[in-house]
Amino acid sequence: MGRKHKPKPGTLARTSLSALPRCPAHLDAVAHKEWRRLATPMYEAGILTLADRAALAAYFQAYARWVEAEERLKETPALLKTPSGYVQQSPWLTVANKQMELMARYMSELGLTPSARTKLRQDSEAQKSEPITFVWRTILDPGDETETIEHEKTLELPNRDD
Numbered sequence: 001m002g003r004k005h006k007p008k009p010g011t012l013a014r015t016s017l018s019a020l021p022r023c024p025a026h027l028d029a030v031a032h033k034e035w036r037r038l039a040t041p042m043y044e045a046g047i048l049t050l051a052d053r054a055a056l057a058a059y060f061q062a063y064a065r066w067v068e069a070e071e072r073l074k075e076t077p078a079l080l081k082t083p084s085g086y087v088q089q090s091p092w093l094t095v096a097n098k099q100m101e102l103m104a105r106y107m108s109e110l111g112l113t114p115s116a117r118t119k120l121r122q123d124s125e126a127q128k129s130e131p132i133t134f135v136w137r138t139i140l141d142p143g144d145e146t147e148t149i150e151h152e153k154t155l156e157l158p159n160r161d162d
Contacts, residue, residue, distance in 0.1 A: 020040060027057060030064040038056075055109055059102075062106065069096035
């Protein structure tokens, strides 16, 4: 019994695709344009998988609806007065806010935010075994005869797959 163990960030394998997936046909022109803008760099960075296609499609659908709502908000006020005299929020503002919430959720899941990107790990051989070299420079005398001391240290990082 008990709680199920959560996987550590970056430990789930991500299998890169051999080709960029096609944009789903049901998405409109605005969503298609956003697909080309985001899916290509995600594919080139090796963080796009076939399993991401549905989540990406949902993100782009929300993006297109958000753009439409924002365009409508340029034409209508954000607050409307009802026939009975009450002031209420425009339905387009409600749609825009909801789509922004959905977009933020999908961006987090897909690694499109700075904090989400830190949780992603690309499966590349270079990341598994490449040492990191640090170089520190200390300038002791800023005069004509500047003395520079360089310290070099190579640090082998442990393989995270162990």
